[in-house]
Amino acid sequence: xxxxxxxxxxxxxxxxxxxxxxxxxxxxxxxxxxxxxxxxxxxxxxxxxxxxxxxxxxxxxxxxxxxxxxxxxxxxxxxxxxxxxxxxxxxxxxxxxxxxxxxxxxxxxxxxxxxxxxxxxxxxxxxxxxxxxxxxxxxxxxxxxxxxxxxxxxxxxxxxxxxxxxxxxxxxxxxxxxxxxxxxxxxxxxxxxxxxxxxxxxxxxxxxxxxxxxxxxxxxxxxxxxxxxxxxxxxxxxxxxxxxxxxxxxxxxxxxxxxxxxxxxxxxxxxxxxxxxxxxxxxxxxxxxxxxx
Amino acid sequence: xxxxxxxxxxxxxxxxxxxxxxxxxxxxxxxxxxxxxxxxxxxxxxxxxxxxxxxxxxxxxxxxxxxxxxxxxxxxxxxxxxxxxxxxxxxxxxxxxxxxxxxxxxxxxxxxxxxxxxxxxxxxxxxxxxxxxxxxxxxxxxxxxxxxxxxxxxxxxxxxxxxxxxxxxxxxxxxxxxxxxxxxxxxxxxxxxxxxxxxxxxxxxxxxxxxxxxxxxxxxxxxxxxxxxxxxxxxxxxxxxxxxxxxxxxxxxxxxxxxxxxxxxxxxxxxxxxxxxxxxxxxxxxxxxxxxxxxxxxxxxxxxxxxxxxxxxxxxxxxxxxxxxxxxxxxxxxxxxxxxxxxxxxxxxxxxxxxxxxxxxxxxxxxx
Numbered sequence: 001x002x003x004x005x006x007x008x009x010x011x012x013x014x015x016x017x018x019x020x021x022x023x024x025x026x027x028x029x030x031x032x033x034x035x036x037x038x039x040x041x042x043x044x045x046x047x048x049x050x051x052x053x054x055x056x057x058x059x060x061x062x063x064x065x066x067x068x069x070x071x072x073x074x075x076x077x078x079x080x081x082x083x084x085x086x087x088x089x090x091x092x093x094x095x096x097x098x099x100x101x102x103x104x105x106x107x108x109x110x111x112x113x114x115x116x117x118x119x120x121x122x123x124x125x126x127x128x129x130x131x132x133x134x135x136x137x138x139x140x141x142x143x144x145x146x147x148x149x150x151x152x153x154x155x156x157x158x159x160x161x162x163x164x165x166x167x168x169x170x171x172x173x174x175x176x177x178x179x180x181x182x183x184x185x186x187x188x189x190x191x192x193x194x195x196x197x198x199x200x201x202x203x204x205x206x207x208x209x210x211x212x213x214x215x216x217x218x219x220x221x222x223x224x225x226x227x228x229x230x231x232x233x234x235x236x237x238x239x240x241x242x243x244x245x246x247x248x249x250x251x252x253x254x255x256x257x258x259x260x261x262x263x264x265x266x267x268x269x270x271x272x273x274x275x276x277x278x279x280x281x282x283x284x285x286x287x288x289x290x291x292x293x
Numbered sequence: 294x295x296x297x298x299x300x301x302x303x304x305x306x307x308x309x310x311x312x313x314x315x316x317x318x319x320x321x322x323x324x325x326x327x328x329x330x331x332x333x334x335x336x337x338x339x340x341x342x343x344x345x346x347x348x349x350x351x352x353x354x355x356x357x358x359x360x361x362x363x364x365x366x367x368x369x370x371x372x373x374x375x376x377x378x379x380x381x382x383x384x385x386x387x388x389x390x391x392x393x394x395x396x397x398x399x400x401x402x403x404x405x406x407x408x409x410x411x412x413x414x415x416x417x418x419x420x421x422x423x424x425x426x427x428x429x430x431x432x433x434x435x436x437x438x439x440x441x442x443x444x445x446x447x448x449x450x451x452x453x454x455x456x457x458x459x460x461x462x463x464x465x466x467x468x469x470x471x472x473x474x475x476x477x478x479x480x481x482x483x484x485x486x487x488x489x490x491x492x493x494x495x496x497x498x499x500x501x502x503x504x505x506x507x508x509x510x511x512x513x514x515x516x517x518x519x520x521x522x523x524x525x526x527x528x529x530x531x532x533x534x535x536x537x538x539x540x541x542x543x544x545x546x547x548x549x550x551x552x553x554x555x556x557x558x559x560x561x562x563x564x565x566x567x568x569x570x571x572x573x574x575x576x577x578x579x580x581x582x583x584x585x586x587x588x589x590x591x592x593x594x595x596x597x598x599x600x601x602x603x604x605x606x607x608x609x610x611x612x613x614x615x616x617x618x619x620x621x622x623x624x625x626x627x628x629x630x631x632x633x634x635x636x637x638x639x640x641x642x643x644x645x646x647x648x649x650x651x652x653x654x655x656x657x658x659x660x661x
Binding site: 100102109112221264271 | 351357423424426427429430431433434435437438439441442445446448449450550551554557558561565603604605606608609611612613615616619620621623
């Protein structure tokens with residue numbers, strides 16, 4: 001393979017990985033705090049895609065983007081309040097089933113509201129501008145995605161390590177009950193987690209769909225699961241882990257597609273998951289958890 | 294709690310079976326009028342098998358697996374490949390041709406269904422060995438991953454000559470008679486109930502309640518978990534095979550994660566840990582989707598068309614109902630209880646008590 005093709009594929013992979021990383025953070029943060037696989041996260045990401053289609057129909061892009069971000073955050077927090085909060089003391093399986101139920105509801109709602117046919121995703125003109133570096137050509141979004149991802153992650157880590165709410169989040173993820181006894185307002189912390197997760201999912205959705213160009217009611221499902229795998233791969237609960245997991249999956253998947261095994265690209269993700277769970281269940285950067293009997 | 298005597302119960306059960314068979318024969322005899330109702334009932338019966346199989350794992354052994362769609366796919370493809378008539382195979386595999394060994398491999402339906410179960414169980418054995426070490430949600434996500442991997446392999450162009458890749462398999466002959474669907478389903482469910490009532494079933498329940506305590510009582514954890522998983526896979530495979538025969542044409546897209554979630558919601562609706570609950574759940578969920586169909590048609594009240602009623606609304610209502618069950622009625626229809634004639638008798642006694650009693654003494658006063 002010529003070096004140029006290799007670089008070209010590498011660029012695509014990194015860009016895909018960036019979008020995965022942003023979504024994976026949402027999974028890892030929610031799992032860190034609630035011990036819940038938020039199956040609805042992928043569908044929040046899909047809904048963000050639809051919000052963009054409708055926002056851009058009536059506003060210029062610089063107004064539409066903030067609208068999409070706010071609408072997605074509201075959706076994420078609403079889901080937490082309605083579907084997860086009443087089950088806080090229930091067994092973990094119940095919350096997980098509730099998350100699956102929400103995912104089912106969002107998919108059916110999207111099918112009802114927007115029909116099952118794929119809709120064209122609006123392209124923001126400046127994101128689509130083609131760059132030419134030597135023999136490589138890439139649209140601006142391909143280059144922006146990884147950069148934006150890293151910047152956002154840096155900001156997020158600052159928030160978690162150097163702010164009061166960040167400290168509360170770390171405490172809650174360490175020990176839910178004790179932190180409650182210490183006077184941390186658990187519901188507030190959980191809401192903030194969902195705000196951050198949904199915000200990043202919305203940004204990820206803009207970057208992802210600008211490349212894919214169509215949205216349909218089930219387009220959140222598989223990316224959602226893959227991003228969860230990315231989170232497990234990096235070590236669930238760890239933000240840098242989720243980012244690295246996202247990039248590994250993005251690159252690996254692009255490599256398989258480039259080699260002509262595109263049908264196996266989804267299977268690859270899950271194969272990584274299983275190998276990881278068997279040999280290092282805590283992931284690359286996860287902390288060791290001891291089972292309490 | 295008053296109990297009925299054994300004889301009454303047997304009479305009632307036999308009566309129920311006879312009524313069911315008569316009802317089915319009536320529907321079957323007037324097939325042209327009731328083909329829609331029959332097809333819904335057939336689908337429900339097939340889903341009931343997989344729902345009970347999932348319940349055996351999730352509700353009775355406490356292992357949360359989300360791999361059902363994958364095992365159903367294995368069963369479905371086994372049955373499809375072996376029962377498509379040899380003469381129409383060239384037409385089905387018209388693009389890539391069929392693998393040489395398979396061209397003349399033909400089995401009657403019943404043998405193919407058993408083989409479907411065996412293949413799925415064998416796959417479960419292979420997968421279960423590494424995966425069952427994982428706990429709760431990790432197990433769920435790993436099995437879900439496996440079901441996606443199986444689907445990817447089925448759709449892979451490298452296996453075109455066996456699974457016909459993304460073109461799917463067509464012209465699978467249907468069931469020779471409606472009774473076969475219900476007969477096989479009932480047999481499968483009966484076998485699972487018998488397993489659950491045996492000493493193995495009690496060991497499964499012990500594992501569900503407390504793994505450490507179960508181990509202390511001398512139950513071999515890994516052996517019993519593996520066994521529950523393989524048994525569940527077997528029946529999931531059989532029901533997948535029946536689904537293939539029911540649908541007449543399958544492709545890898547028929548076995549997406551959504552199918553697993555449908556089954557899971559049936560189990561939740563019926564009650565996690567109740568076999569009869571899963572059976573009711575399967576019928577309710579499959580029929581419920583059809584009953585709600587009027588939401589999909591435009592509703593006109595006094596010349597004014599209600600804006601919400603259009604295609605797709607039914608599924609929104611349906612998922613809202615399911616969410617309500619999950620949130621506010623977590624036990625589902627049956628909880629962990631089972632259907633019993635005693636239960637029905639006591640329920641009726643409680644609710645119809647006053648009307649049954651002859652007017653005398655206290656009851657009359659309360660009535661007035």
